[in-house]
Amino acid sequence: MPNLIQANKLSLGYDELVLKEVSFSFKDDDFVFITGKSGSGKSTLLKSFYGDLELLSGQLEVCGSSMKKIGNLDLLKLRQRIGIIFQDYRLIQEYSVEKNVMLPLMIKGYSKKVCQDQANKLLKHVNLTFKADKLPNQLSGGEQQRVAMARALAHNPKLLLCDEPTGNLDEYSSDIIWTLLKSARELLGTCVVVVTHRIPVNLRLNYRRFNIENGKMNEIF
Numbered sequence: 635m636p637n638l639i640q641a642n643k644l645s646l647g648y649d650e651l652v653l654k655e656v657s658f659s660f661k662d663d664d665f666v667f668i669t670g671k672s673g674s675g676k677s678t679l680l681k682s683f684y685g686d687l688e689l690l691s692g693q694l695e696v697c698g699s700s701m702k703k704i705g706n707l708d709l710l711k712l713r714q715r716i717g718i719i720f721q722d723y724r725l726i727q728e729y730s731v732e733k734n735v736m737l738p739l740m741i742k743g744y745s746k747k748v749c750q751d752q753a754n755k756l757l758k759h760v761n762l763t764f765k766a767d768k769l770p771n772q773l774s775g776g777e778q779q780r781v782a783m784a785r786a787l788a789h790n791p792k793l794l795l796c797d798e799p800t801g802n803l804d805e806y807s808s809d810i811i812w813t814l815l816k817s818a819r820e821l822l823g824t825c826v827v828v829v830t831h832r833i834p835v836n837l838r839l840n841y842r843r844f845n846i847e848n849g850k851m852n853e854i855f
């Protein structure tokens with residue numbers, strides 16, 4: 635099976651180096667946790683997968699695209715194959731919950747009916763059908779994160795990037811998120827990459843774990 639993400643001697647950072655010549659690969663249906671202390675570089679790594687950060691050196695391929703050379707148009711196309719959940723949800727405040735979830739499919743040019751049907755299906759999965767017409771700021775943090783999850787999955791992404799997806803959530807919302815992440819991988823074959831401080835103890839699935847420390851990334855077996 636080809637690698638969905640391939641990094642060779644990849645260095646990332648800002649004024650200072652954060653990741654130093656790291657090499658790794660994730661396969662199509664991998665479920666990967668990235669752990670590490672605060673400030674170690676977990677979000678920085680996710681940003682590079684999403685094309686939000688220029689590489690300092692080395693190579694990074696995401697879904698077959700070289701992130702070193704990628705142009706704006708190809709980046710837009712690549713992002714249509716990626717779902718992403720940010721720590722701070724990043725929902726569009728002017729749009730209803732339903733329209734937020736429809737958005738990735740609207741961008742791909744699907745009809746309004748197809749977008750609505752898919753949004754309603756996903757909102758049902760995250761138990762938020764009754765909030766479909768609300769604006770994001772009328773929802774609790776846990777509810778907003780569940781909307782973000784529904785939006786990230788709306789277009790059946792090949793790659794799902796999650797930055798602390800259950801960071802501030804109660805057990806109820808966390809369970810919904812973990813269940814959806816597991817089924818994304820099992821039913822859609824999505825590669826799921828989760829940045830987190832702690833891996834839930836009750837998570838029964840085969841996952842890989844990489845830890846970032848002192849600019850290096852090591853797989854924990």
Ligand SMILES: Nc1ncnc2c1ncn2[C@@H]1O[C@H](COP(=O)(O)OP(=O)(O)OP(=O)(O)O)[C@@H](O)[C@H]1O
Pocket residue numbers: 648649652670671672673674675676677678679
């Ligand atoms: N835009 C930026 N400009 C300059 N430095 C940055 C920027 N973003 C992050 N950093 C620095 O890069 C390092 C890694 O940050 P990053 O956000 O990747 O860490 P993290 O492991 O995700 O942390 P946390 O667990 O606290 O979210 C930190 O030292 C941080 O201060």
